[in-house]
Amino acid sequence: MSPENTRADADKYNQIFAEIQRDRERREKTYREQALKIYPWICARCGREFTGKRLRELTVHHKDHNHNNNPSDGSNWELLCLYCHDEEHSFYQDEESYEAAAPGSEQKPPSTYQPFAGLDALLKKKK
Ligand SMILES: [Zn+2]
Ligand SMILES: [Zn+2]
Known part of the structure; x- marks a missing residue:
């Protein structure tokens, strides 16, 4: 395979990816606009009001x-x-996508310590 081919493949992938992204953005824009027409521009949870930018x-x-x-x-x-929105999803842990802007929200607590890691093996041995 020549380097040109590889590059062309990558381009194709990028194109497809961009297309999917565009499609999703278009769809989200549509229902967002609709939702903004129906509902007052207020966060349903914290009650903050949003205008302009x-x-x-x-x-x-x-x-x-x-x-x-x-x-x-x-x-x-x-x-x-x-x-x-971030709160809502960290509670349900689903994969709905949206633009997260909360700094540090991706931090996960370090959890390498597993107190019951050996318990399973121990129980199996005794059987
Ligand atoms: Zn809010
Ligand atoms: Zn959501």
Whole structure:
């Protein structure tokens, strides 16, 4: 395989990836706009109000966590600020995507210590 081919492949992948990304953004933009028409620009959790440039921080949350469930009456949507949205998802641990802006939210506590790691083996041995 020549280096040109490899580069062309990478380009193709990038193109497909960009397309998927664009598609998702387009879809999100659509339901976000709809949601912003239906609901007041207030975070449903913390009650903060958003206007002008800061409106970008207000995101659409899907109550059933299904991005494809977008009823036009907005019954599956909830407007949440980035921070509350983050909270909501760290609680449910699902894979819904959104732009997280909370600094340090990706930090995980160090958990290499497993107090019951040897217990399983011990119980099996005794059987
Ligand atoms: Zn909030
Ligand atoms: Zn959400």
